[in-house]
Amino acid sequence: MNDNERQFEDFVSKIKFDDTPDSDHRDKLEQDLLAAMAKQTRQEKDLRLIIWRRIMKSPIVRLTAAAVIIVGILVGIGTFSCTTAWAQITRAVNDVQNIHITETVTHGNADVREYQWWIKKPRYLKEEYTDRVIIDNGIDRLVINKAKKTAQLSDSWLPYRPLEKHYMFGTLGFFREKKPRGTEITKIAEQSDEIAIVYEIEKKDYKGKAWIEANTMLPLRIVATTAEEPKADEPISLEYTYNYEPISMETFSTSIPPGYDELPRKQREVLSGKLINKRGQVVPGATVYAVDGGAKFAASCKTDRWGEFSFKLPPDNVEPLWFPIFLRAFQEDDPSRVAWTIIRGPNEKRESGIKVPGNPGHHKILEGRGSVRFAGATGIVLETQPAGKIVGQVTDIDGNAISDAAISVTCHPVDKFGNEGDHGLEIGNLGGPGKYGAVTTQTDGEGRYEFDNLPRFWDKTVFIVGTGAQGYVYSSIRFRSEGPMNYKEVDFLLYPAGLTVKGVVMDNYGAPLAQREIYALVNGKDYTKCKTKTDEKGGFRLFGCPISQDLQIKADLSHNHWPPHERKRYLSYRYYPDVVVDIEYEEGNTEYEVEMVAERPESTIEVELKNTAGEPLPYFPVEVRGAPGTISSQWEADKKLKQRTDKNGYCKFTEVPKVEDLRLVMWGSGGVWNETLSEEQVEKIKKKYKKYKWTEVPIELIPDQKEYKIEVTILTNEEYEQKK
Structure with a gap:
């Protein structure tokens, strides 16, 4: 799942649908929306239209879902177009301390519904919908179900979803920066004055007006009507009003309203276990770091007197965690030891062939929407083992030490063949005090640094060490370990x-x-x-x-x-x-x-292959190659820069780029695909041509010349040895 899809999924999970007839309809609509998202990645369709059509197929949900989604369609909130810069919204929100937004939606059957949002800095939020009220004060979160007459407290979501990232507040930055794609905005000069500027807004499905405060460019009122004739139960108009007057603290009270049944407080899932040494003894007072694969969760804690540790996960899966989960533990006064493990996803199909230390315990998962996410684990056992160390020095181009340079180290574990990638070991960071759990430090007065308590991993593991300092260009060095990484010196020379x-x-x-x-x-x-x-x-x-x-x-x-x-x-x-x-x-x-x-790739290369007897070599593998990385694999595949000769020993390459070390490579046992040959025929050809020597022919590039004809005589291995 990519970042845009995650952002959209995150948005869908926050929509408050009217589930009065049947609460299952909420889940059904979320699934429909996300199914539309998945289909969009396969078809070139407008995502907004797909979503809207799917909503309109459900008569129960379209009344209330429309009220929330129209604002995204009207003003182009980034959850749909992925173009809204949260920095723009943040600047708008930072200008005010209190915001009260009221949304009024009128349907074709004269049904009118109202929704409200209150925000008060630094950490107060209230949302009121037809079926529920949500109040969050930065510590506690209260959800009131109007239909069921129940109320339930849980921990606040605001540490994980800041106020300025709430989807309804995307409109605040709308008139300050670049307009959203597909929206026409025209200033109505005759209706504007020094207090408010009036704009006409037009989008494919809606048109309306906006009144914007002239000094702050913050919205005061937005109205819109549908451009097409709606059905009776579809929205025909909506109105948003914005009030920036002080909001009473009573608005954010989390007291249970009279007449409502209080449900048990929702408890957060945990990530817990214990730390032991090689003799099986518990290790108290050690530091434990935990990070998830999506850089959504990074935390640290200390083991207690029984060597146990526990992390509270974000409440209600407000910030879904992604596999794999990486844990690292160590005693700060013992740089020679470390304990670590990786919790892989349950659906990981590709085996790494690597034995990961420790016991990952019993973990919970959150399934649905085509993905499996981490939802807690208990019974984890971490066992200390020898640690690795990376040291080095940072100097300028004249050899002078650079002090206080920031240093970080990350790692890409590999499978048993040394391959990075999709094998369930793609950890985000190694667990440290830096952002997103990064392992960081600084150079001393002599420009030296040292990383202790690092996992050694295994042979060919990729480590990346990076450094930057004020006034210098950031630099990084990537290396592969030779066996477990016990000790490595990595020095840097920084350019101003x-x-x-x-x-x-x-x-x-x-x-x-x-x-x-x-x-x-x-x-x-x-x-x-x-x-x-x-x-x-x-x-x-x-x-x-x-x-x-x-x-x-x-x-x-x-x-x-x-x-x-x-x-x-x-x-x-x-x-x-x-x-x-x-x-x-x-x-x-x-x-x-x-x-x-x-230079556009326009060269044509015609190739004829023969043996030393002058006989053509039919269906012989021929490849066009350049210096490593100069010809993309995509271009190589699209332009068929790997071919077999035809029955006359001839092949032709077109749109060949002029790159460094351009050459032809001929190898009789090469596995080049040819649609006219069966697998059985390919195997016979491999055996037949196995006797021929690997041959490379450099292509001498001539300025302004686009066509090349090359005749190649291929020697057998025996002929090559005799000639040599």
Whole structure:
């Protein structure tokens, strides 16, 4: 599940539906909404229309669901378009201390419903719907069910969902920043004055007006009507009013109302266990860290006198936790020992072939919506074992020590073959005091640092150490362990930051290349923290680049950075070879300008293969290769840069890029696919051609030449040895 889908799922779970007829309808609608989301990733349809159609199929839920969802459709709240920047909303909310929003929805059958939201800084929230009232004071959360006459307390959600991220408050930043996609906003000058500005709002399904306070650009009132003739039970209009006057604290009282039955307080799930040493003795006073795979949960605690630890998880799954869960424990006065384990998801199909230490205990899961999430665990046993250590020094380019540099270390556990990726071991962080449970430290006065109590993991495990300091360009070093990681020295040389490079990226036909990643290089090392993307005209500006005579700027054009679920953008990507240009550094000059021209892949290579007797070699595997990373696997597959010769020993490659170390590779036992051959035929060909020597033929690239014809004579292994 990607971040956009998680954000949408998070939004759906917060919608308060009218479940008076049957509470099961709430779950049914949530499933319908999420099913629409899943379908959107497979089809190029407008998500808002799919959701709306699915809602309208359910006559029971459409009355109340519409009231909440219309605001998202009308003003383009980011939960649907994923374009609203929460920073914009935060700035708007920060300008006021009290907000009271009232929503009035009128349906075609004259049914009128009202919903209200109150917010008071720093941590008070009240929501009132037709069927329930929710009050959250930052400590306790009270849910009042009007229909069932029940009330139930639980722990506050606000530590996990800040006030400014509440979906209803997305409208506050609407008129301050860039308008949402698909919405037309026109100022009505004759109706505006120095107190309020009036705007006309038009969207595909709705049109209306908004009254905005001139000084703050905060909304005062928004009204809208449907653009089409609605059915009797569908909304025909809605109105939002905003009041910023002080709100009484009595509004947020969590006392049980008279006449309501109080249900038992909801208890939070836990993540608990104990820590023992190699002799089975409990270890009190140790520090325990826990982090989840989605960077949603990171916490620490101490073991008690019985060596036991316990973490409270977010209440009511308000912040769903994702597998795998990583735990690390150690005594701070003993840098040589550590205990750790990984709790993998129950549906993990791919085996890692690795034995993870400790006992993950008995864990609970939260199923539904096509995913399985972590919902607590008990009985975990962590056992101490020898720890790994990473040390090093951070200096500048003149060898001077850099003190107070921030250092972090992360890790990518691998499977038994050394592969990173989808095997259930993809931990987020190693559990530490940094953000999201990152393991961090700082350099001392001599620029030295030390990480103790690290899990050693196993052979070929990937570790990434990164550092940054004020006035210097961030740098990271990635290495693989040789066996368990017992001890490793990782030193850094930091370049001062201070150069600005602007430029444009286009192809050799003058077409601008938009939304392409640009970053700095020094001596072949990527400095991807100094990175940006080109605009629609191919322009870019890089700030804080390394001050170095060896500075280069790279346009990363050979990889499709759009995620596959953004189908339209993903398919719009066109491959080009990467472009790297040198910066002619001059001391004292801090600004540079470059033009980067990418060459379209247009070369054609015709190949004929023969043996030493002059006989053609039919169905022989031939590949076009370049230096590692220069030809994307996507382009390689799309343009069939791996082929077999035809029955006459001939094959032709088109749209071949001119890249470094371009060459043909011929190997008789290669497993190149050919749709005309059966598996049995392929195996026979492999056996027949096994006697031929692996052959590589460099392709000499000539400026302005696009067509190449190459004849290759393949030697057998025996012929090669005789000739050698």
